[in-house]
Amino acid sequence: MEKNFDFARAEAEINKKWLESDMFNVKIDKSKKPFTIIMPPPNITSRLHIGHAFDLTIQDAIIRFKRMQGFNALLLPGADHAAIATEVKVVEELRRQGIEKSSLTKAEFMKHIHKWYEIYTAEIRGQMEKLGLSCDWSRFSFTMDTGTTKAVNTVFHSLYNKGLIYQGERMINYCTTCQTALSDAEVEHSTRGQQLYNIMFPFVRDEQNGVTIATVRPEVIFGDAAIAVHPGDKRYKNLIGKMVYIPLTDIKIPIIADEIVDKKFGTGILQITPAHSHADFDVAKKHGLDYYKIFDAKGTLIGDRVGEFGGMTIPNAREAVITKLKVQGLLKGQKNRQSNIGECYRCKNIVEPALSNQWFMAMSDLAKPAIAALKSGELKLVPKKFEKVYLHWLNNIKDWCISRQLTSGHKIPIDGVEDVLDTWFSSALWPFSTLGWPNDSADYKYFYPTDVLVTAYDIIFFWVIRMVFSGIEHTGKLPFNTVLLHGLVRDKDGKKMSKSLGNGIDPLDVINEFGTDALRFSLIVGTKLERDPRYSLDKAVLARNFINKIWNAVKFYLAFGQDKETNEIDWCEFGIADKWIMTKFNNVVKSVIKKYEKYDFGVAANELQSFFWNDFCDWYLECVKVSENKQTSLAVFRYVLFAFMKLVHPIMPFVTEEIFCNLNKVTTISFEKFPEFSKSSTYPKEKRKFDDVVEVIQLLRAQKGVQSAILDGDLVREKAIIEKLGAIKIEFGMVDDPDFVTKIAKIRINIDEAEKQKQISKLKSEIERGERMLGNVNFVAKAPSEVVAEEQEKLASNRKLLAQLQGGAK
RNA sequence: GGGAACAUAGCUCAGUUGGGAGAGCUCUCGCCUUACAAGCGAGCGGUCACAGGUUCGAGCCCUGUUGUUCCCACCA
Numbered sequence: 001m002e003k004n005f006d007f008a009r010a011e012a013e014i015n016k017k018w019l020e021s022d023m024f025n026v027k028i029d030k031s032k033k034p035f036t037i038i039m040p041p042p043n044i045t046s047r048l049h050i051g052h053a054f055d056l057t058i059q060d061a062i063i064r065f066k067r068m069q070g071f072n073a074l075l076l077p078g079a080d081h082a083a084i085a086t087e088v089k090v091v092e093e094l095r096r097q098g099i100e101k102s103s104l105t106k107a108e109f110m111k112h113i114h115k116w117y118e119i120y121t122a123e124i125r126g127q128m129e130k131l132g133l134s135c136d137w138s139r140f141s142f143t144m145d146t147g148t149t150k151a152v153n154t155v156f157h158s159l160y161n162k163g164l165i166y167q168g169e170r171m172i173n174y175c176t177t178c179q180t181a182l183s184d185a186e187v188e189h190s191t192r193g194q195q196l197y198n199i200m201f202p203f204v205r206d207e208q209n210g211v212t213i214a215t216v217r218p219e220v221i222f223g224d225a226a227i228a229v230h231p232g233d234k235r236y237k238n239l240i241g242k243m244v245y246i247p248l249t250d251i252k253i254p255i256i257a258d259e260i261v262d263k264k265f266g267t268g269i270l271q272i273t274p275a276h277s278h279a280d281f282d283v284a285k286k287h288g289l290d291y292y293k294i295f296d297a298k299g300t301l302i303g304d305r306v307g308e309f310g311g312m313t314i315p316n317a318r319e320a321v322i323t324k325l326k327v328q329g330l331l332k333g334q335k336n337r338q339s340n341i342g343e344c345y346r347c348k349n350i351v352e353p354a355l356s357n358q359w360f361m362a363m364s365d366l367a368k369p370a371i372a373a374l375k376s377g378e379l380k381l382v383p384k385k386f387e388k389v390y391l392h393w394l395n396n397i398k399d400w401c402i403s404r405q406l407t408s409g410h411k412i413p414i415d416g417v418e419d420v421l422d423t424w425f426s427s428a429l430w431p432f433s434t435l436g437w438p439n440d441s442a443d444y445k446y447f448y449p450t451d452v453l454v455t456a457y458d459i460i461f462f463w464v465i466r467m468v469f470s471g472i473e474h475t476g477k478l479p480f481n482t483v484l485l486h487g488l489v490r491d492k493d494g495k496k497m498s499k500s501l502g503n504g505i506d507p508l509d510v511i512n513e514f515g516t517d518a519l520r521f522s523l524i525v526g527t528k529l530e531r532d533p534r535y536s537l538d539k540a541v542l543a544r545n546f547i548n549k550i551w552n553a554v555k556f557y558l559a560f561g562q563d564k565e566t567n568e569i570d571w572c573e574f575g576i577a578d579k580w581i582m583t584k585f586n587n588v589v590k591s592v593i594k595k596y597e598k599y600d601f602g603v604a605a606n607e608l609q610s611f612f613w614n615d616f617c618d619w620y621l622e623c624v625k626v627s628e629n630k631q632t633s634l635a636v637f638r639y640v641l642f643a644f645m646k647l648v649h650p651i652m653p654f655v656t657e658e659i660f661c662n663l664n665k666v667t668t669i670s671f672e673k674f675p676e677f678s679k680s681s682t683y684p685k686e687k688r689k690f691d692d693v694v695e696v697i698q699l700l701r702a703q704k705g706v707q708s709a710i711l712d713g714d715l716v717r718e719k720a721i722i723e724k725l726g727a728i729k730i731e732f733g734m735v736d737d738p739d740f741v742t743k744i745a746k747i748r749i750n751i752d753e754a755e756k757q758k759q760i761s762k763l764k765s766e767i768e769r770g771e772r773m774l775g776n777v778n779f780v781a782k783a784p785s786e787v788v789a790e791e792q793e794k795l796a797s798n799r800k801l802l803a804q805l806q807g808g809a810k
Numbered sequence: 811g812g813g814a815a816c817a818u819a820g821c822u823c824a825g826u827u828g829g830g831a832g833a834g835c836u837c838u839c840g841c842c843u844u845a846c847a848a849g850c851g852a853g854c855g856g857u858c859a860c861a862g863g864u865u866c867g868a869g870c871c872c873u874g875u876u877g878u879u880c881c882c883a884c885c886a
Binding site for chain 1: 816824839840844848850
């Protein structure tokens with residue numbers, strides 16, 4: 001056997017076996033219950049990052065666990081065309097080759113897009129394979145394949161015919177860099193420092209008498225339809241109804257009163273720019289004001305109102321307007337201010353609110369059943385804390401702007417319409433479009449609705465909610481019954497991993513250096529779903545060390561026990577250590593199953609590691625070496641070792657497959673029955689006694705330089721274990737003058753008096769504590785009787801031990 | 811402005827319905843003990859953020875305070 005686990009060799013061999021045998025491709029079998037996870041399709045715009053690795057590991061762990069529990073488990077893989085993001089990438093790539101998108105026809109550009117699809121879909125798939133995912137590759141789906149297109153068109157027409165998709169001129173968010181409309185969910189908010197300008201709107205053209213407004217966007221004054229003050233603002237009461245000039249123009253606009261104005265902000269006077277502000281749009285509607293669009297899709301100023309500034313970009317126009325206002329004396333001040341800005345989630349540039357003709361999905365009717373599904377408990381979010389987020393968003397939902405002015409993506413299926421659909425439109429159908437819907441396919445009938453959706457919490461709005469209402473609307477069923485929302489992987493300091501910060505860790509680098517199992521285990525161990533996990537290479541090192549520990553335990557078995565192979569374990573032959581490890585192991589099985597069922601893999605991984613390292617290797621393996629009945633102990637060792645392989649297999653598929661298959665001469669561990677708790681294999685009495693033996697050994701080990709001891713206690717059968725693990729010679733005999741006392745032995749080892757006094761004072765304080773508690777009448781009267789009884793026992797036991805120690809010290 | 815989460819050892823985190831504060835890493839000391847130095851053994855280390863309350867009993871439940879993080883929102 002190799003000195004260490006050669007993960008590179010083993011992973012390559014095992015992956016080849018898995019892929020060639022198609023063993024994870026699922027056959028529809030009505031006698032078996034399906035368990036289905038549809039994988040969130042990664043965007044084909046980049047390599048898989050650490051967040052994908054985390055997300056995919058969780059999914060695969062669930063699927064492997066369920067498969068071993070006997071479910072017909074399907075993990076359906078896929079990739080997303082990510083229209084807007086991919087298009088940016090392709091344009092960049094073409095530019096590197098010296099080609100401008102504008103020089104290409106639409107068809108030519110689409111050729112490049114399709115080539116990208118092809119190359120990067122394969123690339124993503126290769127990376128997924130490296131992660132050891134037990135996917136059904138025969139069902140691999142892409143969001144631009146014909147099945148998805150059919151689903152998209154069907155859904156579009158269905159909603160259109162019901163009047164739930166409509167076209168109209170509305171205020172939307174427009175990214176002038178990506179040159180497309182965005183949905184509300186695609187706008188992020190951040191705080192930026194901006195200049196706040198005070199600008200005077202004069203009563204008489206070019207004169208220094210007027211009203212002064214405050215704005216961070218001086219260039220939009222040309223789009224103003226009115227000036228507004230608060231109706232209750234005494235300072236400006238007499239202004240209402242008067243007319244002012246827009247500075248630098250001949251345009252006159254009225255002063256109106258509206259409660260939207262914050263009296264305390266700036267000068268307390270607000271410009272109303274209906275075509276370029278969400279809030280102002282509503283005000284204009286209310287007051288019957290006109291809309292004036294003053295810049296186009298590229299962010300260039302246009303129209304009669306902008307005068308000499310026509311043709312300028314927004315930033316240029318801003319500068320020019322300010323310069324001119326200064327000359328005219330209409331700039332009445334400026335200061336720096338932190339304000340909240342909408343940004344495009346893709347390119348991070350400032351989003352312009354704009355009046356635009358777009359396609360929308362009417363949301364209020366679709367939202368209602370999605371709200372009801374959560375409230376009724378039919379849909380479960382794990383962890384629960386996201387339920388409020390989900391409900392708040394749906395309760396305040398606005399119509400969804402679904403049209404995009406991009407070249408690639410799903411076309412809006414209406415003749416003559418050039419726009420494409422939001423990439424999330426097709427994503428919303430993913431749980432059923434991947435299974436053949438709208439066809440009445442066998443897959444759809446067997447696997448739908450799916451079981452659990454696993455994804456990070458940051459796409460609840462983009463994706464999760466939209467799948468929920470789409471599933472209900474189009475299939476009449478929830479697309480999944482549980483949504484598992486995990487955190488975002490951060491660096492060791494809790495910061496978001498990003499290219500610009502340079503703190504990112506490439507999962508493929510970790511795989512190359514430490515192996516896939518180490519990556520998977522290190523991503524999962526010690527994490528809780530509620531929190532964002534922190535990741536650093538230290539964790540991969542620790543995981544690698546754990547794998548090495550497992551490997552070496554197997555080497556031990558092969559060196560000492562291979563020839564003594566037996567499948568039948570005779571429990572009558574069990575020694576105390578055998579019974580101890582069987583008990584401990586069964587408790588771990590029980591606990592791990594419970595945690596896996598709750599998808600709490602992080603704590604389960606911790607438990608598995610600590611059991612294997614501390615209990616199985618540190619204690620049991622050493623006991624096997626000196627076992628009275630070596631054959632039985634080796635059989636127990638083998639049993640626990642292999643059952644343990646099954647327990648960790650969902651998290652670390654490769655090393656467990658390698659060990660299990662090689663030693664058992666079987667093809668795979670993947671379809672082995674998952675271990676179950678067996679009460680008849682637990683021995684509480686022997687476990688307690690061995691725990692006491694452990695205490696004696698630890699006590700002896702702590703005595704530096706002591707080579708022998710006299711024990712007074714019923715420990716004859718444990719002599720070999722105590723001598724071996726305690727590295728000490730022991731004799732049995734009466735000990736009237738012990739140096740140490742434990743529940744099962746009085747110990748004499750010639751130590752100095754100070755050590756003994758330490759133990760005495762410790763016991764005394766324990767006794768004091770017990771006396772204090774039991775002396776409290778309220779405690780005795782109100783605490784549960786078993787708690788009181790426990791304290792009484794402890795007190796009696798401690799008194800006895802103290803008497804033994806002091807009895808000898810006289 | 812509205813909402814959510816978090817605060818436990820130097821670091822990363824556990825702590826199940828309230829019943830004597832735990833693990834791993836780090837650090838110190840001793841070990842190449844025949845599976846493993848990617849290892850073994852023994853230690854050091856905590857006012858469970860702060861202040862109240864409920865309770866016989868609070869890391870856990872309630873209220874407030876402080877700090878950190880995140881989400882939502884049309885403050886120009």
